[in-house]
Amino acid sequence: MPPAQRRDVADDRAPARLAGRLPGGPGGGHGRADDPAARPGPDFRSRCRDLIAQAAADGRCPAVHFACVGDHCAVDQGEPQFHGTRTDPATLRPHPVRHPRTLDERRHDVGRGPLEEQSRALRLPG
Template sequence: MNAIEPQRPDLARELIARATQSAARRSRRMRNRLNGVEVGHDRHADHVDAKVLRRILAEHDWPGHRLVGLDAARAAWSLALHADEDPDLQRAATTLLKRAVQDGDAPAPHWAHLQDRTLANSGLPQEFGTQQVLNAAGVQLCPVRDPDSLDERRSSVGLPPIADALERVRRRLASANLVDDVATVVLAEVA
């Protein structure tokens, strides 16, 4: 996937701005640095982000590299990945993202992450092991279908072996000082 000038730089700017703000909100929530009013405002902002992404998907299909560029395509993926309050949006985005991957307009690891998140949010075992839970026992993998062939499936979509991915998540959490006195938090491997 070559770095080319996006067809819709206006959408690119909007997606990047929304994903950047969303990441900042998630970071504050993970660190429990919000009061009740701020949590409400954040949930509203998340809802607005989901609405905007839904509109973009309806008007343009998946906003891949060709339409919005590499950074904005990643931003769209991040917004879809974290739209946990809108499972219909996540399922639709998963389908559109898979087609974009097949067309060479999006990276396969992004689809794998979104597919796993959608499955986990539906109470089903994930396919690629990208979703983990952080609790008092540490980082634990959410349920996975057929764990014996997990690394093979991960390799098929360009993901590293699960042991390497889990170690990277543990290091990231330790460096962010998120492992002490933590409630249960759902995590996603960074792609």
Template sequence: MRLAQADPAPLRRHRLAQCHRDNAEALAAIVARHGWPHADLVGSPASTAAVMILLHSPDLGFRLRCRDLIARATADGHTPAIHFAYVADQCAVDLGQPQYYGTRISPRTLRPYPIRHPQSVDERRSDVGLGPLQEQLQALRITG
């Protein structure tokens, strides 16, 4: 991914897209066989890696199915709520709907995509283990 960002040549972007598709296909096979790979099944690092693969999957239908699996795993205490927050927001933005937690930020503006009930977003963020949105935006501006 870093190579593709450093050299955004068409071939490198194609390879990155193929890598995302391949990783998503492998994750889909795991999910079909075992359900969502939550931390109790595969450990925290692998479960977090699964979320990262899911977030880069080109298949919205697959992301939506996994969002629902992650919601159940979160409710059962098997998956950190922050995993659900990132996936739910990604799905909402991709569906053209307001996000809930403000985790999706426009790379062009460094502002969040529309947020449902923005006046209470920090309360929802706190519930899933995220800091205040303004702190995240400030950090992006400093490091961005």
């Protein structure tokens, strides 16, 4: 395998290794991160959200990653999402959104298109 491909494979596994070491993560920080029986809880997801927020603020990861994990945490906590990235799979409609009038501006700021485009694409027969 060429060196660039080996690096990509290693990079893909790095988050799982880290998650296995974080308290509250899959395996509780003691087991294998890829154990299918291990399910990260809300505290773990919130900690990941905070780490991703800092990385996005420092320019170490794209802001869209923070938008997605932030929305995921909000929906899990029964709160409105901020960027409209979470969709109800049963209805193919977005979960409730905080401040809907400025939603598309916030989506644009993190590199996402208007919510209507995303919704239309989800409803297309495929």
